[in-house]
Amino acid sequence: MYKEYLTRAREILSDMTLSEKVGQLNQITITPYTGKTDELKELIRSGGVGSIILASSATAGNDPQGHVNVELYRDLQRIAVEQSRTGIPMIYGRDVIHGHRTVYPIPLASAASFNEGLVERCYRNIAVEALADSIRWTFSPMLDLCRDPRWGRIAEGPGEDPLLGSRMATACVKGFQGDDLKADGSIVACAKHYLGYGASEGGRDYARTEISDVTLYNYILPAFRAAVDAGVGTVMSSFNDINGTPVTGGRKYLTDILRGKLGFEGFVVSDWGAVCQLEHAGFAENREDCAKKALHAGLDLDMCDKCYIENLPDLVKKGEVTEQEIDTAVTRVLCVKLAMGLFENPYGKCANYDKNVHLSNAKLLSDESMVLLKNNGVLPLKKDTKILLSGPFAEERRTLLGTWTLDGSAEETPNLREALSQKAAGVFRYTEELKDAEDCDVIVLAVGEDYRKTGENHSVSDISLDGAQVELVKKAHATGKRVVGVFFCGRQMALGNAAGFFDAILYAWHCGSKTACSVADILFGDVVPSGRTPVTFPQKPTHIPLYYNVTSSGRPANGYYGELSQGTYDDGDYAPLYPFGYGLSYTVFEYGKAECADGEVSLEELKSGKKVTFSVEVTNKGDYDGKETVQLYISDTVASVIRPIRELKDYKKVFIKKGETKKVEFHLGFGDLGFYSENGDYLVEKGKFNIYIGKDCLTDNSAVLYVI
Ligand code: NOJ
Numbered sequence: 001m002y003k004e005y006l007t008r009a010r011e012i013l014s015d016m017t018l019s020e021k022v023g024q025l026n027q028i029t030i031t032p033y034t035g036k037t038d039e040l041k042e043l044i045r046s047g048g049v050g051s052i053i054l055a056s057s058a059t060a061g062n063d064p065q066g067h068v069n070v071e072l073y074r075d076l077q078r079i080a081v082e083q084s085r086t087g088i089p090m091i092y093g094r095d096v097i098h099g100h101r102t103v104y105p106i107p108l109a110s111a112a113s114f115n116e117g118l119v120e121r122c123y124r125n126i127a128v129e130a131l132a133d134s135i136r137w138t139f140s141p142m143l144d145l146c147r148d149p150r151w152g153r154i155a156e157g158p159g160e161d162p163l164l165g166s167r168m169a170t171a172c173v174k175g176f177q178g179d180d181l182k183a184d185g186s187i188v189a190c191a192k193h194y195l196g197y198g199a200s201e202g203g204r205d206y207a208r209t210e211i212s213d214v215t216l217y218n219y220i221l222p223a224f225r226a227a228v229d230a231g232v233g234t235v236m237s238s239f240n241d242i243n244g245t246p247v248t249g250g251r252k253y254l255t256d257i258l259r260g261k262l263g264f265e266g267f268v269v270s271d272w273g274a275v276c277q278l279e280h281a282g283f284a285e286n287r288e289d290c291a292k293k294a295l296h297a298g299l300d301l302d303m304c305d306k307c308y309i310e311n312l313p314d315l316v317k318k319g320e321v322t323e324q325e326i327d328t329a330v331t332r333v334l335c336v337k338l339a340m341g342l343f344e345n346p347y348g349k350c351a352n353y354d355k356n357v358h359l360s361n362a363k364l365l366s367d368e369s370m371v372l373l374k375n376n377g378v379l380p381l382k383k384d385t386k387i388l389l390s391g392p393f394a395e396e397r398r399t400l401l402g403t404w405t406l407d408g409s410a411e412e413t414p415n416l417r418e419a420l421s422q423k424a425a426g427v428f429r430y431t432e433e434l435k436d437a438e439d440c441d442v443i444v445l446a447v448g449e450d451y452r453k454t455g456e457n458h459s460v461s462d463i464s465l466d467g468a469q470v471e472l473v474k475k476a477h478a479t480g481k482r483v484v485g486v487f488f489c490g491r492q493m494a495l496g497n498a499a500g501f502f503d504a505i506l507y508a509w510h511c512g513s514k515t516a517c518s519v520a521d522i523l524f525g526d527v528v529p530s531g532r533t534p535v536t537f538p539q540k541p542t543h544i545p546l547y548y549n550v551t552s553s554g555r556p557a558n559g560y561y562g563e564l565s566q567g568t569y570d571d572g573d574y575a576p577l578y579p580f581g582y583g584l585s586y587t588v589f590e591y592g593k594a595e596c597a598d599g600e601v602s603l604e605e606l607k608s609g610k611k612v613t614f615s616v617e618v619t620n621k622g623d624y625d626g627k628e629t630v631q632l633y634i635s636d637t638v639a640s641v642i643r644p645i646r647e648l649k650d651y652k653k654v655f656i657k658k659g660e661t662k663k664v665e666f667h668l669g670f671g672d673l674g675f676y677s678e679n680g681d682y683l684v685e686k687g688k689f690n691i692y693i694g695k696d697c698l699t700d701n702s703a704v705l706y707v708i
Pocket of ligand 1: 055057058059095139192271272456
């Protein structure tokens with residue numbers, strides 16, 4: 001996909017000086033040039049800038065980043081194209097993570113939709129809006145698998161499962177890049193943070209990681225593999241080290257695995273500051289050494305460090321870096337620029353779009369992302385139910401947009417108070433203090449966490465609901481009224497200290513521009529909830545890490561999530577409050593027995609492409625039409641590398657009308673039944689596989705397959 005531009009890239013390269021080549025590997029931010037526009041223009045004119053990041057600081061997630069300034073970007077681009085000797089256009093990038101003007105659910109929430117078709121459609125909308133502001137490249141999707149919700153950046157990724165992460169990776173890349181990178185509405189995606197940043201120890205941001213090879217290949221790498229297979233143009237190297245080697249200086253990761261095993265053809269950009277951090281990490285002696293080690297590892301574009309531009313020319317003169325190495329990196333950058341049509345169209349196409357269409361897609365995705373965690377029958381509310389709304393998030397707007405919202409407008413985002421007063425005019429009241437609670441049927445509490453508790457550099461040590469909110473919940477419960485909790489959160493919280501006081505819990509996440517409208521529709525049954533947990537919800541924060549796809553321990557009677565095994569905690573078992581894949585509906589889905597068409601298949605047949613069919617009948621026995629996410633898990637009972645007790649291998653989100661039965665089929669082949677060894681070799685081994693099909697990861701509706 002990118003290599004087809006090699007010949008043209010090499011032609012361009014053959015006419016470039018060393019300093020122009022190094023300029024192509026230099027990404028800058030404009031902020032330091034405030035008031036020094038002439039200096040900036042001269043740098044661009046001299047061929048010293050390959051790319052500009054439209055951000056003013058390294059931790060852009062929750063900090064104001066300034067508005068986009070299309071006119072300025074056009075002016076600067078004109079200088080690169082018309083006044084620099086090579087005329088190579090710069091590529092503009094911005095952190096357009098889960099929305100640009102229209103804001104869609106945070107990525108963790110959109111994973112909860114289990115609806116990658118809808119995610120792809122929304123990410124296409126995001127690309128169109130970004131392009132209209134001259135943004136040609138986004139630093140998204142973030143694909144870090146995360147098992148520790150204390151890490152604030154869990155909000156930005158797809159959760160704890162490699163298959164779900166892979167599906168979301170494909171959807172985001174296809175949405176951003178489309179079928180053709182040159183097409184109107186396409187921008188370049190960036191799979192980040194490669195590799196393992198989500199394993200930051202203790203959930204502390206920028207901390208070290210401890211990752212076994214088996215974990216790396218089986219859990220962390222799959223989403224990146226999916227992004228590469230979907231044609232992602234760029235990959236961002238992460239800050240962390242693996243096995244003592246910072247990834248940004250690790251040839252094993254950036255070259256041997258990424259290019260050798262995954263077949264990546266685009267270019268690698270560092271995270272902001274990651275090149276010079278090789279020195280702080282004690283991996284390089286000085287900035288010169290940082291540049292040398294990063295380039296040698298396979299790092300192509302230096303984000304805002306100036307390490308490359310300041311050091312590579314001298315390193316070549318000293319013979320410590322070959323011009324050939326630099327050529328390789330420049331060629332990769334040029335191939336992406338050519339593939340995206342930047343030379344033919346350096347200024348972006350400013351596609352027109354209908355904001356209302358984008359908002360209605362945002363609404364659909366937030367409808368499907370919210371998870372009904374608990375319902376004792378109070379929901380959906382009847383039209384004449386008298387509602388009292390309270391809680392610290394009832395009037396909140398900005399938090400609903402979530403972390404990494406640079407260009408979405410909080411002022412234009414309805415809050416829950418507005419959405420409910422529109423929906424339930426006449427029967428709705430809002431008070432801050434639960435005043436006159438006797439005069440209502442149901443109390444709705446808007447609780448959760450501020451967006452600034454999530455995102456980059458914003459981890460928390462305690463993921464439970466804070467004390468003041470728990471007190472409010474208890475007070476509401478003590479009124480004797482039924483209490484519905486609407487949780488606005490950027491991660492799974494540990495709700496063991498609060499869940500019991502609610503009659504219903506709707507987990508609304510930070511779902512973007514349409515969050516409050518979706519909540520109102522779901523509370524009244526105009527939308528039937530269908531989101532599923534993309535992560536495990538622990539009872540207590542001290543139960544972290546708790547994730548579903550664990551391997552079995554050697555203890556007998558080893559229960560799922562460990563809860564029945566010997567070796568649970570003396571002060572209470574750690575069964576999750578809500579397991580992975582879980583979520584309620586207003587209707588009732590009944591499952592028939594999981595069936596396997598052939599009880600056995602030979603390894604040879606699998607290798608030659610045979611797929612085994614599994615099926616289940618699902619009947620909607622309730623009173624609402626609704627969507628059900630039918631999930632298939634496998635357990636490879638004996639293997640040379642011990643396998644998880646359950647691994648999600650496929651799912652289908654199906655719409656089933658009330659009274660209707662649908663047969664849902666799955667087809668598993670060679671690519672589904674195997675695993676990666678510690679060397680990264682893919683193996684399918686003979687033996688017994690238990691296959692589980694059901695509503696969530698705890699299902700025991702099983703069938704058996706023998707691979708012979
Ligand atoms: C640092 C973050 O880790 C990364 O995700 C982001 O894309 C860059 N800063 C650029 O803002």
